[in-house]
Amino acid sequence: MAVLQMQRISICALKTERKAILEKIQSLGVMEINHVLDEDQDFQKMDTASQRSSFEKAANTADQALAILQEYVPVKQSMLSSLAGKDLVEQKKFRESVSRKEETLKNAKQLVRLNKSIAEKKANILKLENDQEALTPWLPLDIPMNYSGTTHTAMLLGTMPGAMTLEDIYGAIAENAPDAAGTDVQIITAEQDTTYLTVICHRKDETAVEDALRSKGFAKPTQVTHHVPSRKKELLEGKIKQLNTEITDIESQIKGLDSKRADLKLMSDYYRIRADKYQVLGDIPQSQRTFLISGYVPGNAVELMKKEIGERFDCVIDMEEVKEEEDMPILLKNNKFSESVDGVLASYGLPQRHEFDPTTIMSFFYVFFFGMMLSDAAYGAIIAIACFIVLKKFPRMEKGMSKMIRMFMFCGISTVCWGILFGGYFGDVITVVAKTFFDTDIVVPALWFVPLNNPMKLLVYSLAFGVIHLFVGLGIKGYSLIKQKKYLDAVCDVGLWFLFLLGLLVMLIPSDLFASIAQVKIVFPAAVTAFGKYGTIAGALGLLLMSGRSSKNPGLRLALGAYDLYNITGWLSDVLSYSRLLALGLATGVIASVVNQMGSMAGKGVFGALMFALIFLVGHALNMAINILGAYVHTNRLQYVEFFGKFYEGGGRAFEPFKENTKYVDIKEEH
C-alpha cells in the first residue's frame, strides 16, 4: 500500500565490539549502510581491501572446487530444482563447519590442483598422440630413424612432396649428382601428397646426393627418434596408458573429496559474508576507541534494532527522520495479494520517496486484465493448480520468484472466472468431443456471453474497462497533488480533464455512432445531457486557459493550453489500446477451437481417439504457452504505458540492506 518511511540510524560504540556489532547488523539484515560523516583527524577509515580480497579469493576457490566436483561427480538436478531456493542451515551446524574452514580450504585448493593436473595430463596425451600420428608413415622402417649409416655408407631419411616413384627419385639423383654410384633408394610409405623414403649412398657422395634430392623438395623430418619407429610407437602408447591411469587415479581422488561438498558450500558462503562485512568495516569511520556506523532502517524495524543492538552492546543509538535532500532508499509494504505484482512494478521502476505506491491498485487490474486476455477456464485452472503445487512444494523458493509464481496463480484464478463467463473450456472441446465421438450436441453455456458470437459487445466492455483504468490513473494523480497541497494543479490538471472527458463520454454514449457499435440505444435524461454539453465546453475552456498557467505571456499561455487540449487524441488512442483485451481473448478461444477441430478430423474409433488425444495435448500446450506470453506482455503494457502514463514517474532506488548475501545456504536466525 505504501512506501515505507525510513529512519536514519546512527550507532556509536566501542571499537572492541565493532565486529560483533557488525555481525549482528548483518544477520538482522534490516539496515542499509550509508555514511554521512567524512574522514577527519579523529575519525578515520580503515583499509580492509587486502583482507577483503583474500576472503573473496577463498570464496572463489570454494566455488571453483564445487564446479569441479559437479563436473566429475555430477549431482542430478531436476528442471524444477532451480525453484527450490537455498537450504536452511542451523547456526550450530554452520559454526561447526566453519571451525573446519582451514581444512576445507585445503581441500578446495587440493581439488583445484587436481583438476589442473588432469588438464595438464590431458594436454600431454594430446601431444603424445600427435607424435604417434607423425610416426605412422615411418612404421615399416626397421632401423632407428636417426641411423646415420656405416663407415662407408650414409643414410638419408626424409620426405619428398607429392607421390614420387623410384624412377623419379633415381632420375633426380642421376641428373643432379651424376657421380654418385650405387645409391639405393627405398620408399617407406607413399601417400598422395608426401613420399617417405630412405636413401643409402657412399659417404663421400652424401652431400651431392642430398643436394640433388633437396632440389626436388627433399626435407628431413623435424623429429627423429633413436628408436625403431614401431618400438617408439609402443613406448608412446605405454606413456599414454600411463597418463590415462594417472588421470583415473586423480579422478578417483576427486571423487573421494565429494563428501566435502557441504563444507565447501558453507565455507564459500562464510567467506562471502566476511568479505561483505569487511567492506562495510572499511567504510566506517573509527576513532581511537570508538566507531560510528550510520544508515537507513525501515520504520518498522527500528524497535528491533534498538533491542538487538542497543540492549546487547554498550553503544549510543540515535534515530532521526531522513532529511528531504537525502536519497532515501525505497521499500514497499503491501499485503500478500498485492505484493505478488511488485516485481512488475519494480521492473518499471520503484516509486520515488513521496510518490504514491500503485502496487495495490495495479494488482487488481493486473489480475483482472490477465484473466480477460487468456479467458479459458481450463487453461486458468492448469496455471493456478501448477503454481499452487510449485509454491507448496518449494516453500524456500527465492523471494522474487515466489512472488511471481503467486502472481500467476492469482492470474490463473482470474482466468478461470473469465473462462466461465465466456464459456471457454479448452475452447469448445466438450462440444467437439460430444459431436465426434458420441453424436450428441452439447453446448456448454457461457455464464455471460460468447465473445465470438458478439465481438462488438465485448469491444464496448473492453473499452469501458479501459476508461475505468485510465480514470483511476488520473484520479491517483489528483490524489497525489492534493496530498502535496497543490490544489490549483489538482483542479487544473486533473479536475478539468475529468470534467472534459466525462462530458465527452456523456455526449458520445447517446450518439448514433455508439449505438451502432454497442447495438443499444442509450438515452440519458435531459439534465445529464445538458451536463455533458456544458461540462465538455467548460472543461475544454478551462484547459485552454489554465494548462499554460506557468507561462506569463498570454499568447503563449493560450497556445500551450491548446496543445494540452490536443492530448485528447492521446486519450483516444489510450482507450482504443484496450481493444487488445478483446483481440487476445478471441485469439485464445479461436485457436483452441482450431486445435479441437483438427483433432476431430480423424473421426471416431480408437485411432480417432488417439489422434485426438495427441493433437489435443500438443495443440493446447502450444496455444496455452503463446497466449500466456501474450497475456503477460500485454497486461504489462497496459499497466506501464496506459495506466502509469497518467500519473506515475518511478525511478526510486531500491532498499539494499547490509545482510548475509549467501549463495548456497540460508543461515537460520537464532532466537
Add this chain to the structure above:
Amino acid sequence: MEGIWGNLGIVYALLGAAAAVFLAGAGSAIGVGIAGQAASGVVAEDPNQFAKVLIMQLLPGTQGIYGLLVGFITLSKIGLLGGSLAAIDPQTGLMILAACLPIGIVGLISGKYQGMTSAAAIGIVAKKPDQFGKAMLFPAMVETYAILALLISILSVSNISVA
C-alpha cells in the same frame, strides 16, 4: 451475373482467408527469424539468458496467429470447414477479401518491424538482464497496430452477412 464471373464469390472469400494467413504468417516468420538471430548470439555468450531471449523472440510470432485467427473465422463463415459451402455472390466475396486485408498487410509489415525491435530489445537483455520488463515493452508497442488491424478484420468478417 452469368458464367464464371458470377461464381467467383467463394474464391474471393477464400483468397481473403489465404491472404490473411500467408501475409501475416510471412511477417511473423520474418520477425521471429530476425529476433532469433539476435537471440542465438546472446545465448552463445550467456546461456543463462535463454528463457528471457526466447520470450523476446516469440513476441513477433503473434501476427501469424492473428492471421490464422481471421483466416479461420473466414473459413468457418463461408462454410468450408463444415463441408457445406455457402452461396456467396462476388460482391460479398470481395467484401470478405477486403475485410481480411488489414491483418494480412499490417501483420506482414508489423511482424517484420517487431522482429527488428525485438532483436534490439534482446540487446538490452544481453547487457542488462534485469531490465527485461522494460525491454519487453518496445516490441509490444509495435504489436499494438497489428492488434488494431486484427480488430477491424474480425469485426468486418464477422459482421458481413452470408446467406
